[in-house]
Amino acid sequence: VPLVVFKREKEVARKLEFDGLYITEQPSEDDIKGQWDRLVINTPSFPSNYWDKFVKRKVINKYGDLYGAERIAELLGLDKSALDFSPVEESEPEEASLVSWLSSIDTKYHIWKLGVVFTDNSFLYLAWYTTMSILGHYNNFFFAAHLLDIAMGFKTLRTILSSVTHNGKQVSAT
Structure with missing residues (x-):
């Protein structure tokens, strides 16, 4: 199961980085796989299993001049702090509670992952x-x-x- 998710994350990341899919062009309406993958590109957990964790930053660097870095960051689900390279003030960590733990779960990513597994x-x-x-x-x-x-x-x-x-x-x- 992790190999299936890894391969799909790699495929989506490569399409984002090299083909500009979802940025320069959108998948066709008949492409169910492409429409399903659109669900995951703006989640904070993506890519989780793929080794290149900086694929979103590479996409912003590659297509940011043409389409605007803010627009692409919004499309990829990155906040403004991801674009800012200035020194960041450290904030105190929040108390660990059940509510904060439940709200930190990326449900959209996990739903996508279940869909990938159940359609394999x-x-x-x-x-x-x-x-x-x-x-x-x-x-x-x-x-x-x-x-x-x-x-x-x-x-x-x-x-x-x-x-x-x-x-x-x-x-x-x-």
């Missing part, structure tokens, strides 16, 4: 496999579907199944 094909396959395995303990049909998936995974077993069946109809009938 390998995760969906493993979830389906686990569900069929569990249901196979209670009903033989699910156990057969589980075994059929395993049989189709091996080339020799797939060849045998395709030679003795006609389009898989006999397998599903038995």
Whole structure:
């Protein structure tokens, strides 16, 4: 799961930095993945798993002259202090309380991350496999579907199944 999130963060960060996506151009309405990624670019937690933590600053440096650094900072969810490089006065840390901890959670980022995980094909396959395995303990049909998936995974077993069946109809009938 962390690898899926890392790859997606890397993809979004690279599109932001090198292609100028969301700054110079917007993804098409049909691009569901691009529309979903728009949700995360202005969150404070992004990028969390990707190693380049300064990707937002690089985007501001690259496109700030053309489109205005303030506008891009607003688009990327950076506050004015992120643009200011002057010495900052240290403020006293707030008391740790349950309310401050709950308000510090970046819910938008976590919703995006859940969406990335739940739409990943390998995760969906493993979830389906686990569900069929569990249901196979209670009903033989699910156990057969589980075994059929395993049989189709091996080339020799797939060849045998395709030679003795006609389009898989006999397998599903038995």
